[in-house]
Amino acid sequence: MIDASALLVAASLHAGTVLALAALGLVINERAGVVNLGAEGMMLVAALAGFVATVWTGEPWLGLFAGGLAGALLAAGFGLLVLWLNANQYAAGLALSLFGAGFSAFAGAPFTQERLPERVDAFRIPVLADLPWVGPAVFRQHPMVYVAMVLAIALAWFFYRSRAGLVVRAIGESPEAAHALGYPVRRIRLLAVIAGGALCGVSGAYISVIYTQLWVEGMVAGKGWIALALTTFGTWRPGRVLIGAYLFGGVTMLQFYLQGRGVAIPSQWLTMLPYLATIAVLVMISRNPRWIRTNMPASLGKPFWPEG
Amino acid sequence: MFAREPAMFRLEARPVPSRRMAILSPIFALAITVALGAGLFVVLGKDPGRGLWLLFVEPVKDGYALSELSIKATPLLLVALGLSVCFRSNVWNIGTEGQFIMGAIAAGGVAMTAGPETSRWIVVPILLAGTLGGMLWAAIVAVLRDRANANEILVSLMLVYVADMVLGYLVSGPWKDPAGYNFPQTITFVEATRIPRLVAGQRVHLGLPLAVLAAAIAWLFLFRSYTGFQLQVGGLAPAAARFAGFSARQALWTALLISGGMAGLAGGLEAAGPLGQLTPHVPAGYGFAAIIVAFVGRLHPLGTVLSSIVMSMFYIGGELAQSRLGVPKSLTGVFQGLLLFALLACDTLVAHRLRLRRAPSAPSAHVRGAQ
Numbered sequence: 075m076i077d078a079s080a081l082l083v084a085a086s087l088h089a090g091t092v093l094a095l096a097a098l099g100l101v102i103n104e105r106a107g108v109v110n111l112g113a114e115g116m117m118l119v120a121a122l123a124g125f126v127a128t129v130w131t132g133e134p135w136l137g138l139f140a141g142g143l144a145g146a147l148l149a150a151g152f153g154l155l156v157l158w159l160n161a162n163q164y165a166a167g168l169a170l171s172l173f174g175a176g177f178s179a180f181a182g183a184p185f186t187q188e189r190l191p192e193r194v195d196a197f198r199i200p201v202l203a204d205l206p207w208v209g210p211a212v213f214r215q216h217p218m219v220y221v222a223m224v225l226a227i228a229l230a231w232f233f234y235r236s237r238a239g240l241v242v243r244a245i246g247e248s249p250e251a252a253h254a255l256g257y258p259v260r261r262i263r264l265l266a267v268i269a270g271g272a273l274c275g276v277s278g279a280y281i282s283v284i285y286t287q288l289w290v291e292g293m294v295a296g297k298g299w300i301a302l303a304l305t306t307f308g309t310w311r312p313g314r315v316l317i318g319a320y321l322f323g324g325v326t327m328l329q330f331y332l333q334g335r336g337v338a339i340p341s342q343w344l345t346m347l348p349y350l351a352t353i354a355v356l357v358m359i360s361r362n363p364r365w366i367r368t369n370m371p372a373s374l375g376k377p378f379w380p381e382g
Numbered sequence: 383m384f385a386r387e388p389a390m391f392r393l394e395a396r397p398v399p400s401r402r403m404a405i406l407s408p409i410f411a412l413a414i415t416v417a418l419g420a421g422l423f424v425v426l427g428k429d430p431g432r433g434l435w436l437l438f439v440e441p442v443k444d445g446y447a448l449s450e451l452s453i454k455a456t457p458l459l460l461v462a463l464g465l466s467v468c469f470r471s472n473v474w475n476i477g478t479e480g481q482f483i484m485g486a487i488a489a490g491g492v493a494m495t496a497g498p499e500t501s502r503w504i505v506v507p508i509l510l511a512g513t514l515g516g517m518l519w520a521a522i523v524a525v526l527r528d529r530a531n532a533n534e535i536l537v538s539l540m541l542v543y544v545a546d547m548v549l550g551y552l553v554s555g556p557w558k559d560p561a562g563y564n565f566p567q568t569i570t571f572v573e574a575t576r577i578p579r580l581v582a583g584q585r586v587h588l589g590l591p592l593a594v595l596a597a598a599i600a601w602l603f604l605f606r607s608y609t610g611f612q613l614q615v616g617g618l619a620p621a622a623a624r625f626a627g628f629s630a631r632q633a634l635w636t637a638l639l640i641s642g643g644m645a646g647l648a649g650g651l652e653a654a655g656p657l658g659q660l661t662p663h664v665p666a667g668y669g670f671a672a673i674i675v676a677f678v679g680r681l682h683p684l685g686t687v688l689s690s691i692v693m694s695m696f697y698i699g700g701e702l703a704q705s706r707l708g709v710p711k712s713l714t715g716v717f718q719g720l721l722l723f724a725l726l727a728c729d730t731l732v733a734h735r736l737r738l739r740r741a742p743s744a745p746s747a748h749v750r751g752a753q
Contacts, residue, residue: 111535115719155723155726158393159393159726159727160393160730160733161726161727161729161730164474165677165722165726166723166726168673168722169674169719169722169726170723172671172715172718172719172722173715173718173722175715176712176715176716176719177716177719179710179712179715180710180712180713180716291712295543296543299536300540303533303540306533340554340555342547342550342551342554342555343547343551346543346544346547346548349541349543349544350540350544352536352540353526353532353536353537353541356526356536357530357532358530360530360531360532360533361530363531366531379395
């Protein structure tokens with residue numbers, strides 16, 4: 075007999091992984107000083123790309139890879155526009171989100187009836203999976219759940235313990251200083267943007283290939299925007315972002331849990347919860363300007379133009 | 383482009399942004415979009431000439447087509463005008479879609495109180511309610527930005543999803559038509575509440591002249607009023623605005639209330655006009671598309687009039703392409719996204735110019751080395 079609360083935790087980790095992958099990716103490019111509001115669009119296109127690749131090859135891992143590739147490609151286009159053509163980051167990101175929504179709806183129309191070949195089994199970590207409550211709650215997940223956890227640790231190490239991570243942070247704090255030291259600011263920023271896009275892509279593909287296992291127009295349903303809010307919530311620190319993602323995964327799952335328990339609240343009010351929670355969290359975290367200012371990369375959203 | 387070996391062209395910052403390029407850039411962007419669109423039709427195995435005909439000729443071929451075009455252009459123009467004011471103040475209200483929905487809900491709420499004896503003048507409170515509904519939804523963004531410094535992009539966007547759920551709740555719950563076979567929709571509003579039509583037999587309605595009037599007022603506000611001037615200074619040079627004593631808080635509120643109100647008005651016109659009832663399909667993406675309209679129209683009232691017409695052509699063209707070429711209707715979204723991308727790329731030439739590199743850099747290095 076598996077405890078219901080253990081299942082709720084397990085489901086929250088599963089749902090939180092979607093947000094964690096995307097938000098950790100966005101942390102990379104935001105640490106380098108670039109805001110990419112195109113997360114939602116990249117995730118939508120990647121969700122479609124991953125789904126189609128899985129339908130064609132029958133291999134979910136290839137689907138995740140295709141999603142990552144799609145996200146990286148779109149992010150590269152965004153990066154060129156913003157870094158080399160000096161376009162406004164907000165406007166270009168919005169363009170990417172609007173384009174991604176339109177393009178995925180258009181290109182995905184023939185795939186709405188498709189079904190995926192097989193379910194990916196959860197990965198049972200030996201010994202730990204058999205522990206009484208913790209086993210089913212934490213140690214019987216899809217491998218990507220562990221990948222997200224490892225990624226958060228790896229990113230924390232990268233940013234705070236490696237020289238390359240220090241350079242990325244330096245560029246986010248002061249691109250002028252990094253430029254003067256001889257670092258190729260725009261190329262490093264482009265790499266950060268591409269890495270962020272690739273992770274958003276994997277996250278998008280995770281939704282369609284593993285989470286829902288189908289393709290529906292607009293299925294990302296704002297998770298890209300919530301991931302953007304999570305980077306602020308986690309003050310651009312990978313560990314905090316991961317925890318934030320799990321909290322939001324919990325909020326998402328709460329609605330299904332309450333519905334399952336037959337709580338008499340119209341479903342729309344429950345569906346609203348993650349969006350309201352995002353607003354609440356933004357308000358709470360932004361109320362303290364010093365908290366944000368000490369943690370936010372100083373050049374975030376500001377253009378850098380080496381010649382002038 | 384990655385500038386290790388000498389590139390053919392180099393971007394050089396202009397001393398002053400080019401006015402001519404600012405006007406030409408949207409035209410270039412449209413040309414690029416058309417070229418990419420034609421390519422897309424070829425990829426899909428459709429005749430590109432016919433595809434472009436559906437997009438650019440069919441929507442303007444006769445009076446009836448123009449009337450249908452106005453149905454799309456009216457909400458786009460209204461929302462984009464509000465956004466022009468908003469973006470010029472450097473306030474990023476991305477949630478006009480949500481304010482549009484709330485406007486439709488508020489207007490629909492008033493429209494449903496009408497009975498058989500209700501006067502035709504109920505249209506006025508309906509539209510006022512729509513405007514207030516949109517303002518109220520934008521006011522939430524303003525309060526949270528003003529009081530808690532919460533990012534207006536994310537808050538306004540989250541409120542789109544919330545508004546969508548509120549609409550879904552109302553039409554499938556308390557406002558559901560009891561005789562509607564359990565469909566999630568309200569009753570059809572009584573005739574007296576409908577926005578007056580301009581031409582018998584066509585759907586073009588009072589909203590069109592209202593939107594054109596709004597464009598004129600927006601022009602006066604932006605370029606002939608002190609408040610409009612203050613807003614723009616605050617958007618272009620926040621430090622200068624502070625120094626001049628212009629209130630950033632007031633600018634924030636003005637920008638959000640105007641853009642929210644305009645989006646709400648558009649939503650009210652839509653609910654009591656072409657729709658005539660509330661359904662989950664009230665949000666048609668006008669709020670998001672209007673962001674593109676505003677940018678392509680250079681955040682200028684006259685420009686938004688022109689760009690709202692072009693964007694409406696994409697809407698109608700997408701519908702026609704679906705029925706006549708068997709291409710998904712979401713083609714519209716692809717064209718809209720491409721247009722904004724192309725515009726942002728072309729806009730580089732407003733602030734920069736392309737310089738041809740005449741000689742390879744190696745000889746000059748040699749000369750320098752010899753000195």
